[in-house]
Amino acid sequence: GESVGLHLPTLSVQEGDNSIINCAYSNSASDYFIWYKQESGKGPQFIIDIRSNMDKRQGQRVTVLLNKTVKHLSLQIAATQPGDSAVYFCAEISINAGNMLTFGGGTRLMVKP
Amino acid sequence: GAGVSQSPSNKVTEKGKDVELRCDPISGHTALYWYRQSLGQGLEFLIYFQGNSAPDKSGLPSDRFSAERTGGSVSTLTIQRTQQEDSAVYLCASSLEGDYGYTFGSGTRLTVV
Structure with a gap:
Protein backbone atom coordinates (compact mmCIF):
# COMPACT_ATOMS: atom_id res chain seq x y z
CA GLY A 1 0.00 0.00 0.00
CA GLU A 2 0.93 3.64 0.02
CA SER A 3 3.56 4.53 2.56
CA VAL A 4 5.73 7.28 3.88
CA GLY A 5 9.32 6.51 4.84
CA LEU A 6 12.57 8.12 5.84
CA HIS A 7 16.08 7.76 4.42
CA LEU A 8 18.15 8.01 7.62
CA PRO A 9 17.23 6.51 10.98
CA THR A 10 19.77 8.60 12.95
CA LEU A 11 21.29 12.00 12.29
CA SER A 12 24.03 13.44 14.48
CA VAL A 13 24.89 17.14 14.16
CA GLN A 14 27.02 19.67 15.99
CA GLU A 15 25.23 22.35 17.97
CA GLY A 16 24.89 25.43 15.83
CA ASP A 17 25.01 23.57 12.53
CA ASN A 18 22.05 23.20 10.24
CA GLN A 38 8.67 13.59 19.41
CA GLU A 39 10.71 13.89 22.56
CA SER A 40 11.28 10.94 24.84
CA GLY A 41 8.17 10.00 26.80
CA LYS A 42 5.96 12.50 25.02
CA GLY A 43 3.51 12.46 22.17
CA PRO A 44 4.41 13.91 18.77
CA GLN A 45 4.32 17.69 18.55
CA PHE A 46 3.35 19.58 15.39
CA ILE A 47 6.24 21.54 13.86
CA ILE A 48 5.26 22.72 10.40
CA ASP A 49 3.03 21.74 7.52
CA ILE A 50 2.91 22.23 3.78
CA ARG A 51 0.20 21.78 1.20
CA SER A 52 0.84 19.84 -1.97
CA ASN A 53 0.49 22.99 -4.12
CA MET A 54 3.50 24.56 -2.41
CA ASP A 55 7.20 23.70 -2.65
CA LYS A 56 8.55 25.60 0.33
CA ARG A 57 7.34 26.90 3.64
CA GLN A 58 9.29 28.60 6.38
CA GLY A 59 8.72 28.78 10.09
CA GLN A 60 10.83 29.86 12.99
CA ARG A 61 14.25 28.21 12.38
CA VAL A 62 12.56 25.50 10.31
CA THR A 63 11.90 25.16 6.60
CA VAL A 64 10.02 22.41 4.83
CA LEU A 65 10.74 21.67 1.18
CA LEU A 66 8.48 19.58 -1.02
CA ASN A 67 9.58 18.08 -4.33
CA LYS A 68 6.58 16.40 -5.89
CA THR A 69 8.53 15.28 -8.94
CA VAL A 70 10.60 12.87 -6.89
CA LYS A 71 8.11 12.58 -3.99
CA HIS A 72 10.55 13.92 -1.46
CA LEU A 73 10.03 16.04 1.63
CA SER A 74 12.70 17.57 3.83
CA LEU A 75 12.85 19.45 7.10
CA GLN A 76 15.67 21.92 7.57
CA ILE A 77 16.49 23.16 11.05
CA ALA A 78 18.75 26.20 11.23
CA ALA A 79 21.31 26.64 14.02
CA THR A 80 20.43 23.33 15.65
CA GLN A 81 20.16 23.45 19.43
CA PRO A 82 20.33 20.70 22.08
CA GLY A 83 16.58 21.10 22.56
CA ASP A 84 16.09 19.97 18.98
CA SER A 85 17.25 16.46 19.90
CA ALA A 86 14.24 14.22 19.29
CA VAL A 87 12.71 11.85 16.77
CA TYR A 88 11.20 13.57 13.75
CA PHE A 89 8.34 12.09 11.75
CA CYS A 90 6.92 13.14 8.45
CA ALA A 91 3.25 12.44 7.84
CA GLU A 92 0.95 12.78 4.88
CA ILE A 93 -2.75 12.85 4.26
CA SER A 94 -4.76 12.17 1.17
CA ILE A 95 -8.10 13.76 1.95
CA ASN A 96 -10.11 11.72 -0.52
CA ALA A 97 -8.62 8.47 0.75
CA GLY A 98 -9.47 8.87 4.40
CA ASN A 99 -9.15 11.60 6.94
CA LYS A 112 26.26 17.25 20.02
CA PRO A 113 27.32 20.15 22.27
CA GLY B 1 -8.71 20.98 29.00
CA ALA B 2 -5.51 22.58 27.79
CA GLY B 3 -4.25 19.45 26.08
CA VAL B 4 -5.08 15.84 25.26
CA SER B 5 -5.03 13.75 28.41
CA GLN B 6 -4.48 10.00 28.43
CA SER B 7 -4.73 7.56 31.29
CA PRO B 8 -3.14 5.54 32.63
CA SER B 9 0.32 6.68 31.56
CA ASN B 10 1.65 3.18 32.11
CA LYS B 11 -0.15 -0.15 32.26
CA VAL B 12 1.31 -3.58 32.90
CA THR B 13 -1.07 -6.46 32.35
CA GLU B 14 -0.93 -10.21 32.15
CA LYS B 15 -1.39 -11.96 28.86
CA GLY B 16 -5.05 -12.79 28.32
CA LYS B 17 -6.42 -9.93 30.42
CA ASP B 18 -8.55 -7.11 29.04
CA VAL B 19 -7.39 -3.48 29.27
CA GLU B 20 -9.08 -0.13 28.81
CA LEU B 21 -7.20 3.00 27.80
CA ARG B 22 -8.78 6.41 28.17
CA CYS B 23 -8.43 9.60 26.15
CA ASP B 24 -9.76 13.05 27.02
CA PRO B 25 -9.49 15.23 23.92
CA ILE B 26 -9.23 18.99 23.80
CA SER B 27 -12.61 20.54 24.48
CA GLY B 28 -14.36 21.39 21.24
CA HIS B 29 -12.26 19.10 19.07
CA THR B 30 -14.64 17.01 16.99
CA ALA B 31 -12.05 14.62 15.58
CA LEU B 32 -10.31 11.99 17.70
CA TYR B 33 -7.68 9.49 16.59
CA TRP B 34 -5.97 6.48 18.14
CA TYR B 35 -2.51 5.42 16.98
CA ARG B 36 -0.15 2.71 18.18
CA GLN B 37 3.62 3.12 18.37
CA SER B 38 5.80 0.07 18.87
CA LEU B 39 9.30 0.52 20.27
CA GLY B 40 11.45 2.51 17.86
CA GLN B 41 8.76 2.51 15.21
CA GLY B 42 6.46 4.99 13.55
CA LEU B 43 2.83 5.56 14.33
CA GLU B 44 0.25 3.02 13.17
CA PHE B 45 -3.29 4.29 12.68
CA LEU B 46 -5.96 2.41 14.59
CA ILE B 47 -9.29 4.26 14.55
CA TYR B 48 -10.77 7.70 13.84
CA PHE B 49 -13.90 9.40 15.19
CA GLN B 50 -15.40 12.52 13.59
CA GLY B 51 -18.43 14.07 15.23
CA ASN B 52 -21.46 11.84 15.06
CA SER B 53 -20.29 9.95 11.99
CA ALA B 54 -19.55 6.24 12.08
CA PRO B 55 -15.92 5.73 13.14
CA ASP B 56 -13.27 4.65 10.66
CA LYS B 57 -12.08 1.36 12.13
CA SER B 58 -9.91 0.37 9.18
CA GLY B 59 -6.69 0.36 11.22
CA LEU B 60 -7.77 -1.95 14.04
CA PRO B 61 -5.45 -4.99 13.85
CA SER B 62 -7.93 -7.59 15.08
CA ASP B 63 -11.40 -8.00 16.56
CA ARG B 64 -9.81 -7.96 20.01
CA PHE B 65 -9.51 -4.19 19.59
CA SER B 66 -12.46 -1.85 19.91
CA ALA B 67 -13.05 1.78 20.75
CA GLU B 68 -15.91 4.02 21.57
CA ARG B 69 -16.41 7.71 22.05
CA THR B 70 -19.16 8.79 24.40
CA GLY B 71 -20.93 12.11 24.03
CA GLY B 72 -18.51 13.21 21.36
CA SER B 73 -15.78 13.69 23.94
CA VAL B 74 -14.00 11.00 25.98
CA SER B 75 -12.85 7.89 24.13
CA THR B 76 -11.94 4.45 25.44
CA LEU B 77 -9.80 1.95 23.56
CA THR B 78 -10.36 -1.61 24.74
CA ILE B 79 -8.07 -4.53 24.04
CA GLN B 80 -9.47 -7.93 24.94
CA ARG B 81 -7.40 -11.01 25.70
CA THR B 82 -4.15 -9.07 25.44
CA GLN B 83 -1.16 -10.64 23.72
CA GLN B 84 2.52 -9.79 24.07
CA GLU B 85 2.55 -8.25 20.60
CA ASP B 86 0.03 -5.69 21.87
CA SER B 87 2.81 -4.12 23.94
CA ALA B 88 3.29 -0.60 22.62
CA VAL B 89 2.57 3.05 23.33
CA TYR B 90 -1.01 3.92 22.49
CA LEU B 91 -1.38 7.55 21.43
CA CYS B 92 -4.54 9.57 21.19
CA ALA B 93 -4.87 12.79 19.23
CA SER B 94 -7.63 15.28 18.61
CA SER B 95 -8.27 18.10 16.17
CA LEU B 96 -10.90 20.45 14.85
CA GLU B 97 -12.69 19.19 11.75
CA GLY B 98 -10.53 19.80 8.70
CA ASP B 99 -7.44 20.61 10.78
CA TYR B 100 -4.69 18.07 10.13
CA GLY B 101 -2.30 19.40 12.72
CA TYR B 102 -3.35 16.93 15.39
CA THR B 103 -2.62 17.52 19.06
CA PHE B 104 -1.34 14.34 20.65
CA GLY B 105 -1.47 13.16 24.23
CA SER B 106 1.58 11.68 25.93
CA GLY B 107 0.32 8.16 25.39
CA THR B 108 -0.28 5.05 27.45
CA ARG B 109 2.62 2.63 27.56
CA LEU B 110 1.12 -0.87 27.61
CA THR B 111 3.27 -3.82 28.59
CA VAL B 112 1.82 -7.32 28.34
CA VAL B 113 3.74 -9.89 30.39
Whole structure:
Protein backbone atom coordinates (compact mmCIF):
# COMPACT_ATOMS: atom_id res chain seq x y z
CA GLY A 1 0.00 0.00 0.00
CA GLU A 2 0.93 3.64 0.02
CA SER A 3 3.56 4.53 2.56
CA VAL A 4 5.73 7.28 3.88
CA GLY A 5 9.32 6.51 4.84
CA LEU A 6 12.57 8.12 5.84
CA HIS A 7 16.08 7.76 4.42
CA LEU A 8 18.15 8.01 7.62
CA PRO A 9 17.23 6.51 10.98
CA THR A 10 19.77 8.60 12.95
CA LEU A 11 21.29 12.00 12.29
CA SER A 12 24.03 13.44 14.48
CA VAL A 13 24.89 17.14 14.16
CA GLN A 14 27.02 19.67 15.99
CA GLU A 15 25.23 22.35 17.97
CA GLY A 16 24.89 25.43 15.83
CA ASP A 17 25.01 23.57 12.53
CA ASN A 18 22.05 23.20 10.24
CA SER A 19 20.16 19.89 10.12
CA ILE A 20 18.36 18.34 7.19
CA ILE A 21 15.96 15.47 7.72
CA ASN A 22 14.62 13.71 4.66
CA CYS A 23 11.45 11.80 3.90
CA ALA A 24 10.25 9.92 0.84
CA TYR A 25 6.61 9.30 0.16
CA SER A 26 4.89 7.10 -2.36
CA ASN A 27 1.35 8.46 -2.58
CA SER A 28 1.23 10.93 -5.45
CA ALA A 29 -2.29 11.92 -4.35
CA SER A 30 -1.15 13.24 -0.97
CA ASP A 31 -2.65 16.66 -0.30
CA TYR A 32 -0.89 17.73 2.81
CA PHE A 33 2.35 16.99 4.65
CA ILE A 34 3.30 17.60 8.26
CA TRP A 35 6.46 17.29 10.29
CA TYR A 36 6.21 16.22 13.92
CA LYS A 37 8.80 16.21 16.67
CA GLN A 38 8.67 13.59 19.41
CA GLU A 39 10.71 13.89 22.56
CA SER A 40 11.28 10.94 24.84
CA GLY A 41 8.17 10.00 26.80
CA LYS A 42 5.96 12.50 25.02
CA GLY A 43 3.51 12.46 22.17
CA PRO A 44 4.41 13.91 18.77
CA GLN A 45 4.32 17.69 18.55
CA PHE A 46 3.35 19.58 15.39
CA ILE A 47 6.24 21.54 13.86
CA ILE A 48 5.26 22.72 10.40
CA ASP A 49 3.03 21.74 7.52
CA ILE A 50 2.91 22.23 3.78
CA ARG A 51 0.20 21.78 1.20
CA SER A 52 0.84 19.84 -1.97
CA ASN A 53 0.49 22.99 -4.12
CA MET A 54 3.50 24.56 -2.41
CA ASP A 55 7.20 23.70 -2.65
CA LYS A 56 8.55 25.60 0.33
CA ARG A 57 7.34 26.90 3.64
CA GLN A 58 9.29 28.60 6.38
CA GLY A 59 8.72 28.78 10.09
CA GLN A 60 10.83 29.86 12.99
CA ARG A 61 14.25 28.21 12.38
CA VAL A 62 12.56 25.50 10.31
CA THR A 63 11.90 25.16 6.60
CA VAL A 64 10.02 22.41 4.83
CA LEU A 65 10.74 21.67 1.18
CA LEU A 66 8.48 19.58 -1.02
CA ASN A 67 9.58 18.08 -4.33
CA LYS A 68 6.58 16.40 -5.89
CA THR A 69 8.53 15.28 -8.94
CA VAL A 70 10.60 12.87 -6.89
CA LYS A 71 8.11 12.58 -3.99
CA HIS A 72 10.55 13.92 -1.46
CA LEU A 73 10.03 16.04 1.63
CA SER A 74 12.70 17.57 3.83
CA LEU A 75 12.85 19.45 7.10
CA GLN A 76 15.67 21.92 7.57
CA ILE A 77 16.49 23.16 11.05
CA ALA A 78 18.75 26.20 11.23
CA ALA A 79 21.31 26.64 14.02
CA THR A 80 20.43 23.33 15.65
CA GLN A 81 20.16 23.45 19.43
CA PRO A 82 20.33 20.70 22.08
CA GLY A 83 16.58 21.10 22.56
CA ASP A 84 16.09 19.97 18.98
CA SER A 85 17.25 16.46 19.90
CA ALA A 86 14.24 14.22 19.29
CA VAL A 87 12.71 11.85 16.77
CA TYR A 88 11.20 13.57 13.75
CA PHE A 89 8.34 12.09 11.75
CA CYS A 90 6.92 13.14 8.45
CA ALA A 91 3.25 12.44 7.84
CA GLU A 92 0.95 12.78 4.88
CA ILE A 93 -2.75 12.85 4.26
CA SER A 94 -4.76 12.17 1.17
CA ILE A 95 -8.10 13.76 1.95
CA ASN A 96 -10.11 11.72 -0.52
CA ALA A 97 -8.62 8.47 0.75
CA GLY A 98 -9.47 8.87 4.40
CA ASN A 99 -9.15 11.60 6.94
CA MET A 100 -6.16 10.37 8.90
CA LEU A 101 -2.43 11.04 8.77
CA THR A 102 -0.05 8.31 7.61
CA PHE A 103 3.30 8.51 9.39
CA GLY A 104 6.79 7.59 8.29
CA GLY A 105 9.21 5.59 10.42
CA GLY A 106 11.04 8.49 12.08
CA THR A 107 14.57 9.92 12.19
CA ARG A 108 16.41 10.44 15.45
CA LEU A 109 18.26 13.75 15.59
CA MET A 110 21.12 13.93 18.07
CA VAL A 111 22.71 17.31 18.74
CA LYS A 112 26.26 17.25 20.02
CA PRO A 113 27.32 20.15 22.27
CA GLY B 1 -8.71 20.98 29.00
CA ALA B 2 -5.51 22.58 27.79
CA GLY B 3 -4.25 19.45 26.08
CA VAL B 4 -5.08 15.84 25.26
CA SER B 5 -5.03 13.75 28.41
CA GLN B 6 -4.48 10.00 28.43
CA SER B 7 -4.73 7.56 31.29
CA PRO B 8 -3.14 5.54 32.63
CA SER B 9 0.32 6.68 31.56
CA ASN B 10 1.65 3.18 32.11
CA LYS B 11 -0.15 -0.15 32.26
CA VAL B 12 1.31 -3.58 32.90
CA THR B 13 -1.07 -6.46 32.35
CA GLU B 14 -0.93 -10.21 32.15
CA LYS B 15 -1.39 -11.96 28.86
CA GLY B 16 -5.05 -12.79 28.32
CA LYS B 17 -6.42 -9.93 30.42
CA ASP B 18 -8.55 -7.11 29.04
CA VAL B 19 -7.39 -3.48 29.27
CA GLU B 20 -9.08 -0.13 28.81
CA LEU B 21 -7.20 3.00 27.80
CA ARG B 22 -8.78 6.41 28.17
CA CYS B 23 -8.43 9.60 26.15
CA ASP B 24 -9.76 13.05 27.02
CA PRO B 25 -9.49 15.23 23.92
CA ILE B 26 -9.23 18.99 23.80
CA SER B 27 -12.61 20.54 24.48
CA GLY B 28 -14.36 21.39 21.24
CA HIS B 29 -12.26 19.10 19.07
CA THR B 30 -14.64 17.01 16.99
CA ALA B 31 -12.05 14.62 15.58
CA LEU B 32 -10.31 11.99 17.70
CA TYR B 33 -7.68 9.49 16.59
CA TRP B 34 -5.97 6.48 18.14
CA TYR B 35 -2.51 5.42 16.98
CA ARG B 36 -0.15 2.71 18.18
CA GLN B 37 3.62 3.12 18.37
CA SER B 38 5.80 0.07 18.87
CA LEU B 39 9.30 0.52 20.27
CA GLY B 40 11.45 2.51 17.86
CA GLN B 41 8.76 2.51 15.21
CA GLY B 42 6.46 4.99 13.55
CA LEU B 43 2.83 5.56 14.33
CA GLU B 44 0.25 3.02 13.17
CA PHE B 45 -3.29 4.29 12.68
CA LEU B 46 -5.96 2.41 14.59
CA ILE B 47 -9.29 4.26 14.55
CA TYR B 48 -10.77 7.70 13.84
CA PHE B 49 -13.90 9.40 15.19
CA GLN B 50 -15.40 12.52 13.59
CA GLY B 51 -18.43 14.07 15.23
CA ASN B 52 -21.46 11.84 15.06
CA SER B 53 -20.29 9.95 11.99
CA ALA B 54 -19.55 6.24 12.08
CA PRO B 55 -15.92 5.73 13.14
CA ASP B 56 -13.27 4.65 10.66
CA LYS B 57 -12.08 1.36 12.13
CA SER B 58 -9.91 0.37 9.18
CA GLY B 59 -6.69 0.36 11.22
CA LEU B 60 -7.77 -1.95 14.04
CA PRO B 61 -5.45 -4.99 13.85
CA SER B 62 -7.93 -7.59 15.08
CA ASP B 63 -11.40 -8.00 16.56
CA ARG B 64 -9.81 -7.96 20.01
CA PHE B 65 -9.51 -4.19 19.59
CA SER B 66 -12.46 -1.85 19.91
CA ALA B 67 -13.05 1.78 20.75
CA GLU B 68 -15.91 4.02 21.57
CA ARG B 69 -16.41 7.71 22.05
CA THR B 70 -19.16 8.79 24.40
CA GLY B 71 -20.93 12.11 24.03
CA GLY B 72 -18.51 13.21 21.36
CA SER B 73 -15.78 13.69 23.94
CA VAL B 74 -14.00 11.00 25.98
CA SER B 75 -12.85 7.89 24.13
CA THR B 76 -11.94 4.45 25.44
CA LEU B 77 -9.80 1.95 23.56
CA THR B 78 -10.36 -1.61 24.74
CA ILE B 79 -8.07 -4.53 24.04
CA GLN B 80 -9.47 -7.93 24.94
CA ARG B 81 -7.40 -11.01 25.70
CA THR B 82 -4.15 -9.07 25.44
CA GLN B 83 -1.16 -10.64 23.72
CA GLN B 84 2.52 -9.79 24.07
CA GLU B 85 2.55 -8.25 20.60
CA ASP B 86 0.03 -5.69 21.87
CA SER B 87 2.81 -4.12 23.94
CA ALA B 88 3.29 -0.60 22.62
CA VAL B 89 2.57 3.05 23.33
CA TYR B 90 -1.01 3.92 22.49
CA LEU B 91 -1.38 7.55 21.43
CA CYS B 92 -4.54 9.57 21.19
CA ALA B 93 -4.87 12.79 19.23
CA SER B 94 -7.63 15.28 18.61
CA SER B 95 -8.27 18.10 16.17
CA LEU B 96 -10.90 20.45 14.85
CA GLU B 97 -12.69 19.19 11.75
CA GLY B 98 -10.53 19.80 8.70
CA ASP B 99 -7.44 20.61 10.78
CA TYR B 100 -4.69 18.07 10.13
CA GLY B 101 -2.30 19.40 12.72
CA TYR B 102 -3.35 16.93 15.39
CA THR B 103 -2.62 17.52 19.06
CA PHE B 104 -1.34 14.34 20.65
CA GLY B 105 -1.47 13.16 24.23
CA SER B 106 1.58 11.68 25.93
CA GLY B 107 0.32 8.16 25.39
CA THR B 108 -0.28 5.05 27.45
CA ARG B 109 2.62 2.63 27.56
CA LEU B 110 1.12 -0.87 27.61
CA THR B 111 3.27 -3.82 28.59
CA VAL B 112 1.82 -7.32 28.34
CA VAL B 113 3.74 -9.89 30.39
